[in-house]
Amino acid sequence: MTKTALPTMLSFSAPDLREQIEALPEGTALIGISTDGRAIAVDLDADCPHVLVCTSTGGGSTTVLRSLTAQFLHQGAHALVLDPRRISHLWARGLPTVTHRGNVAGIHDALVGLGEEMTRRLDLTDTELDAAPRLIVSMDSANSTLRQLTRYWETFRDKDDPRMSPAVTALEAALWTGRAARVHVILDGTPATSILGAAPHEMFGTVVLARVTASTWQRLAPLAGPAPKQSPRAGRGHVIQHDEVHETQAIWMTDADVVTWLTDPDDTHI
Template structure:
């Protein structure tokens, strides 16, 4: 995919106040199909999601934008290749519907090969933590006797995280990677993360945190950091 334009970074402590151009950030969705964005409040997560999504749309992708706050990604509302959802019930239904699209794509790939030319489909989770909490409460409200305890929206998200890569379905998630609803198996599918505007990749297990919570490798020997702004 294309690269976000270089930005100017604030001067770092001890550099004499120099204004330095930020390095370009490139995300390879073929090698790292799902992206986690985790920043502090005001850290630019919405801008990062918008930048990545807009470039993917420019290159022919379609997007499902889940904007529980209604104000974080308004630019996507009227775009013809974007499905925009803000109500929790609509977000639930959209995620559940992804399972059918995932199965359809897998069937196409099985019959015609992985290089059949499927369009990329990007699922954009704005404020992912809040969205998942609201989805859990929504399911508690609408679940009927005999329905599964776990929200089918969570199951759909996990299915896309596991199997979406082979059929060009990707998740861009703004939130906390330690959310228990994803489980360790779901969390480790985010092989690329943008944390406080920096990428961290564990060289031992390809996890993506400053201190890898899965393989335990920490420190300079285990973590490669690439400034991204």
């Protein structure tokens, strides 16, 4: 494979990049450009219904979640953005097709509502489902959030209630049957099998890893071979699809880029 010299930052405002993104078919979003010059994208309707992103601090996981979620919103999807830090996805506040939740109680209630929406959608006819907007569940800091949800449920669970948090149950249902309901999860973290009940590589068709340890690589991408050398460059990571590994420079979209694009899509001066 011949490597291509990529820019240190692949900005959404770069020449022709926005046009390339807007030309993608519905349900497809660009992650970035690989070092062999290929566009690396997620196709939610093919065999990649969910996306897992895992990076070390400063590795760009929030940027990838923001970029992918924004692209699907631009195509007409709705989104549930779970932002436990409350400041990582400020762009999502106030947008009409986005539900933004930060505190654990709000995240719990939003996921329980997701479970109810999943049940409703699974009862729709194919024609009714096709008319429903695609729903993106974007969860930042999933590891700590899932632990918080579990502890939160224990504070008021009655003895006859299920032991597992209904919020976690709803997220698990979205991962296993979301494709049939046009519900897709973009998750940041390394979800424990003890909580979600399956190995990450069984639930996510696309995995994005950056600046991770060899042990984390083996856990999240066990079929992709040994961990390659990790790049210190911001936004540079590896995308694993079909057990193929693509070193990729991810798109950089700022909060302002996203808000302007989604509220004034005809603005060409992002």
